[in-house]
Amino acid sequence: MNYQLNINWPDFIKNYWQKRPLLIKQGFTNFIDPISANDLAGLAMEDEVDSRLVSFQNGSWNVTHGPFDSYDQLAKTGWSLLVQAVNHWHYPSTALIAPFRVLSDWRIDDLMVSYSVPAGGVGPHIDQYDVFIIQGLGRRHWRVGEKIALKQHCPHPDLLQVEPFAAIIDKQLEPGDILYIPPGFPHEGYSIETSLNYSVGFRSPTSRELFSSFADYLIANDLGNYHYSDPDIATRDNPAMILPTELTEIQHIMQQLLAQPHIFNHWFGTFISQSRHELDIAPPEPSYTVEQVIQLLCQGNTLYKLNGLRTLNVADQYFVNGEQLISPKLNITAINILCEKQEIHADMLGNALNDKDFMQLVTKLINDGYWYFND
Structure with missing residues (x-):
């Protein structure tokens, strides 16, 4: 799926980014959900996936953490299933991250997906990171308040909420609508009907x-x-x-x-290229040889970057998942393509296919489970 985002980036950055919340009506026109509710529920049953159920029943909040083995006990209203880093585990969902890469890969954290029944939500709260909330299936009512001091409380040990606030945005979101919320602005959302929401969150280290x-x-x-x-x-x-x-x-x-740049830059590269969530790393067995990798690419096979893998350039040093890419002589053009693109084809690499050092590096990355062929 190729999602086209309807936004004027220079205007958005000047007037809204980390300044003011914004409702973007039909930010994605003719929006199609990249994942179904059933597939999301299946992910929440996996040990490696970070998930939680948040419910409000009989005047009381409750939070249960996954993995889950059944959903039979759930009521018809008042709960949400939230799954972190869905883009790490579900390849079609990675397409929702792509339109936001204008704002730099190192700042993007993950794609959280929530499935909510009517009246489902997590209550009024404040986040300390930027987030774009994309409305998928169904409709959801959102309220956003001004960035002012509000008392916080914990109705449950795993929930931090704020006191009621006056709304500056008070709207129903329909499929394809996007709500941008900068850090520090209180907000709350409740499903009007069964719905899916996609939150593109931005990493903000303290x-x-x-x-x-x-x-x-x-x-x-x-x-x-x-x-x-x-x-x-x-x-x-x-x-x-x-x-x-x-x-x-x-x-x-x-x-x-x-x-000292050589210390600071290397540290920051190793730090910021590490994902905060599990990756679906599966090294191939048996390992590939350089010759096999070249042959597969030349035969038209696509090389895919692992979902959620952070590949970053820090002061002309390249880092992948906390490790610096080391090669006797880096092919800068080819390395940039490798780090930038989600899918690699032979024609994109050109003469780099004949670069022994580069192809040895690519083969090592494949054998580490960071890139893969879709056999």
Whole structure:
């Protein structure tokens, strides 16, 4: 499926991105759901898939986490099934991510899909990331409020909701409509009828995540073993006092590590190219040889990138799922094609098929389960 998004990107970024919510009527015209409710329910039965059921019955909220073995006990109203990273497990659903890649792969997180019966929802809440909510099957009523301070509470240990708010958007969404919500804007949605919703979420790491990951990287790579030194130490009347110049030197030691591009760029590439959700990695058995890979491509076979695989370019270094691509001599044009495209054909690679180093790298990636032929 080739989804064409009806949006003026320059205008959207200038006026709405991380600024204001926006309802895009018929963002996708003649919208067709990429997944059925039955297939979504089947995914939620798998151990590797992150899923949950959220229900509101008899004035009480409840959350149950998958995998699920049956749905027979569910009521006819008041519940939603939410499945994370559906694009990792269901190939047709990856097509819904493609129109949003204008905003950069490193910021896109995953595609969450929810199936809701009438009155199903998760209550009023606030997210700290950008999200495009695409209406599929059925209709859903959405309310979005201003970005103001609101009291939060937990009606269930796994649910964080906010107090009632005045709406600046109060609309019913129909198939193909898209609701964009920036971080910090309260919102709530309830199904009017049985419906499917698709949420394209954007990754927004916190400073705590970044510092924690950077510290782990330094330890794992035995970096940053600089000792504090003070050859011109100042004496002081109060031995309990730490002088401002000493604090500045401590900050300088830490900032020095962040300021070294070869350390910072490599760390960020390994960090940001890792998926936050499981990948359906299945290395081929037996492994492919370089000759077999070339032959299959030349015979017209398509090489597919693993669903949800993060392939990123950081300062002319290439990273795949937390690993840097290393080759004696990188074929930059071919590597860019490999990282950018979801499907690879022989004519896209051109002379790179004769590049021994490149084809050895491609074969290794296939044998690692990151790219595959659809046998």
